[in-house]
Amino acid sequence: TGEISLINEGKLTTCTHLPYKPFQMSEGGKVVGFDVDLVDLVADELGVKQEITDTPFEGIQSGELLNSGKCDVAAAGMTILPVREQNMDFSDPYFEATQALLVKKGSPYRSLADLRGKKLGTQLGTTGEEYAKQNQDANGYEIIQFEDLGLLTTAVLTGQVDAAINDNGVLYDFVKDNPETEVSVEFDTGEQYGIAVRTGNDALRGKINDVLKKAKESGEYDRIYEKWFGK
Ligand code: GLN
Incomplete structure (x- = not known):
């Protein structure tokens, strides 16, 4: 890998x-999480500190924030998609996901067809929202959009929506903390998450891939996985 130049000297700036x-979530004024730990490994390797900025997902998934030089990397549980690859470059996959429905426990909504005439919550700019749109005509539900996962899951709790669609990993995590909800169905969308860099930043992308590979070989990846998904 060649020279790695960072937008802010001495820092690896992450958009999430x-x-x-x-x-990724805020805890005691700090941003922590699975992605944060992985990108910290990259920052360590570069001998810098990671600095995280919270930005709308729309600007992340469009590549806009990377291309305008707002951040060096985007790490946001982001699915690698051909359309996104046109606007940014992704690392090797680091996590697998599929779409799923979050409902109140015992609810009758166990497929998209069950949602005819009902309200389905989506998160702006996500693969879940895209999946909901693609299947809307066939299933006749109303789509209600939310800016983030917190607002989306709250809408299920309050009954503002009958179901919410999002990635299975985050929804199962939510159910652990909110046993009055459940994941009623998963759809096999076969998604993989990648860490993104600006198009053509092969030096940084190569470094991320090296770090991911090493972390998988050394057991560090498994340790981080267990920390955030264990129990
Ligand atoms: N994996 C989904 C996507 O890329 C959701 C990511 C997110 O909401 N942070 O669209």
Whole structure:
């Protein structure tokens, strides 16, 4: 890998979108989570500190924030998609996900077809929202958009929506803390998360891939996984 130049000297600047527990969330004034720990390994390798900025997911997934030089990396539980690859470059995959429905426990909504005439909550700019839109005509539900995962999951608790669609990992994590909810179905969308860099930043992307590979080989990746997904 060649020279790695960072937008802020001595820092690895990360764009993320909060909250996306357990990948990134605020805890006691600090941003912590699975993605945070992985990017910290990259920062360590570069001999700098990670600095995290909270930004709208729309600007992350469009590549806008990376291309305008707002951050060096985007780490936001972000699915690698061909359309996104046109606007940024992704690391090797570091996590697998699939779409799922969050409902109140015991609710009858166990498929998209069950939601005919009902309200389905989505999170702006996400693969879940795209999946909901693609299947809307066939299933006849109303889509209600939310800016972030916190607002989306709260809408299920309050009954503002009948179900919410999002990635399975974050929804199972939510259910652990909110046993009055459940994941009623998963859809096999076969997604993989990647850490993104500005198009053409091969030096930094190569470094991230090296770090991911090393972390998987050394057991560090498993340790971080257990920390955020264990129990
Ligand atoms: N994995 C989903 C996507 O990329 C959701 C990511 C997120 O909301 N942070 O669209």
